[in-house]
Amino acid sequence: MTVPTLATFELAIVSGLAMGCIYGLVAIAYNLVLAASGVFNMATGAVITTGVVMSYVLGQRLSWKVYAVIGGIIAVGAVTGSMAELLGVRRLLAGARSVSHDTMVSTLGLGLVGEALVALLFGNDIYPVPSYVSSNSVEVGGVPIPPLYFVMPAVLLIVAVGLEFLLRRTEFGVVTRAVIADPEGASLVGISVATVVQWSFVAAGIMAAVSGFLAAPLLSASAGIGESVTVYAFAAAAIGGFGSFRGGVVGGLIVGLVGSGLTPAFFNSNWSLPLLYVIVVPMLFFRPKGLFGRAGQFGSEGERRV
């Protein structure tokens, strides 16, 4: 154990919170799909991998401008997200009463296919991705902070506020909230639950791909990189409460702070995941709804049936 200096401590907190924003973004992606459809989308990791790899391919190999890369990433996320819905989920949601196990397995399989395709096309090498903003650190209170770390919270804030606005202030939001609250009732009053589910997958796909793009300079592009993010995002979603957006943000920040900030800085990065696991298991045992989840929702007490 290294003796912490104030500077390393502060840097650990800042970098932890920055990665926490990525985990929060992915946790929101999970929760959005979960809230709308009751599906835990295990293919998300492959979408993140695609986002990371595409930001390398588009930005470095094809030398696109940053804005074009972002546009490309959004398109890739939307396409992969809707493909997950189309191939893995639609058929199952239309049929069975309880789809929890089947959709988990089908999206898991799709994720594996996606990762395998990336590995086949991209190879198994690791390529560093340069920062999409200036890499000259900014001094804040004597601590040099890479500007990258400011972008991540900004994007998380925009997504969280945007989602909140969309859900609270628009007609589409009202419809979506109706589906989230009571899918059966919503479909009885004529709302197309399937459409809302499709849009949730598209939006979640975009979020996952964008989080891959954002984290690419920290992670480096390689096949299978998405899994390392999803594992932390699971923990974030579990701690924050499955199905809750606010929970996703808070859970993400906690996980980032503990798992990616403090533990690696002062202890050993190998302890990050075991530590989170030891937090999450008793948490689910004693408080299944997490910090912000609602009791009885999304399997926390009763299994959700769609």
Next chain:
Amino acid sequence: MRRFGSGLPAEARFIPLSLEVLLGIVLLVFPLADSSALDVGRVELLLVYLMSAVALNFVLGYGGEMSIGQPVLLTAAGYTTGILSIHMGWQWWITTPIAVVVSVAISVFMGLPGVRVRGWYLGVLGFLGVSLIPSITQAFESWTGGTTGLANVLPVEHNGTIAPQWVPYEILLVFTIVVWIASRNLIASGWGITLLAQRDHPHAASASGVNSMKVRTVTSALAGIPCGIAGALYATIQQFTSPQTFTTQTVLLLLGAVMLGGRGRRWGPVLGIAVFGGLSLWVGPFSSYNPLILGCGVVIAALLFKGGVIGAVETLWQRYFMPKTASGRMMAGTGRSSGDTIASIETPPHLELTGVNKRFGGVTALNDVGLSVDGGTVVTVVGANGSGKTTLLNCVSGFVTPDAGQITLDGKPVNRLASHRRAHLGFARSFQVPQLVEELTVLDNVTLGAYGLRPQTVLDAVLRTPRYRARARAATATATAACQMVGLSERVTRLKVGELPLAIRRIVEIARALAANASIICLDEPVAGLNLAEQAQVSETLRAIAASGRAVLLIEHNLPFVLSTSDHLILLRDGKIADSGAPADAEDTTRQLGAYFRAFAGAAEEAFDKVPAEAEGDAPPSRPFKARPADG
């Protein structure tokens, strides 16, 4: 004589025992015929996968829990063996049992949240656990050898020299066969029925006396055993163990295999592992096409085959080779004859509720409810929708804890007891929508009542001891008797519940309560959706149950049925007892009918509003509250 235990594997009819024996013999002699080290090693890996898939099928297929931590268990067992053999110099026959203990302990820990959460929650946690393997092995690098793993694990030795390759292979095979037979015996025992009931209808299981927490923990523990054996032996065979041996891809392989082969089917894992394991060995385990093929296979398995290949074959088999059941003549097989008496109980119970209160948020569901039910009587609670009837029943059977008030049985308070504990005191109940395992026969469903109270021990079931046989016989006899008491013919008891109409399902639930030898039977709308003949039959059955000294607490809307069946009526309105009395009392009846009509007036108006205008003149005579006043 009837086969012991349940009729679970319908597949047994088209997969004969000879095939099982043949497969075993082929595997036994195979390394003698083909001694190529590579092939033996491949089959060994397949056997390890098979054992793990059997464990996964046990928890997922029969237990319904998404416990996918098998790679963690395999790795933990492998490292236990490796560390003990390298540091202590212990042989495989010492390290393997210790590895099994470690594996069981981890399995129970990983299954712990399953007591509270279900579905994909556990799956996510299992996945999280599997992703921990590399971190943990690196965190304990001095013990585990970090990413490179542990080499020089002691091999199987014979007289101080390394045994030939077929020796560890045969050891692994023998253990695989033992696991296979043990899991078959367990599933065919009362445990199989209990697991399926808990998987499909946890409330019905606990109302029948099944302690779900205990069953889940035992299930997790048992599922740890095959993985412990397999992981330990594989480390011994390879003389090596590493964090890359079993990974998240192993999860996919096992899940895919169980889903494709058929979860909850005995042969599912064998078929699935043969397909996926074979494919993986064919393209090479490290080929990048391996995950691609595996992933596609998993998606196809999840999307196309609900019961897997075995399930699909089963359906075809039943369609073409099984005698058709004439559902039109179904009721012909039911109906009590005068000879069927219900065994009476020694001491009639006395159930008493005093001042029971229950609030849900701002809604007062029950407000100062007090009533008593004596053995030998049928007490019926009537009231409009939302008047608190079902909450009352839930309080009595232990699914809802009252905020205030006392519930006592023979003077002893039962308020704080969980529903499965109450089942042991003599409580039983039915559900508004019958909660029966559809893929089991009527008799097996009824047997749950007997097994819920007197579960078999796992060891007895696995070893098929005389005690197991005696208990299985007793349970079957109890269930058969219970079926006879309610008038289910022997032919009907052999049918699967999924093929039965609603009326018979309701009667099966009553039989299940009788098989548990319940003294207080609570029924939630037992004649909803039944025709007049069926109603009369249920009414007669309930009278016979009361005559046997048991207490019946009934919730029902159907007035003619209620009046002909009950000894005492209680009218619930907005969670309060508005009126009560005996229907036999003529004066009372008139008064009560008035009360019912006032209570139902709102609902009735609503109902008539929905009748099209032209039909209003001649409302159907079966409408009870229309027909009745004309009589009185």
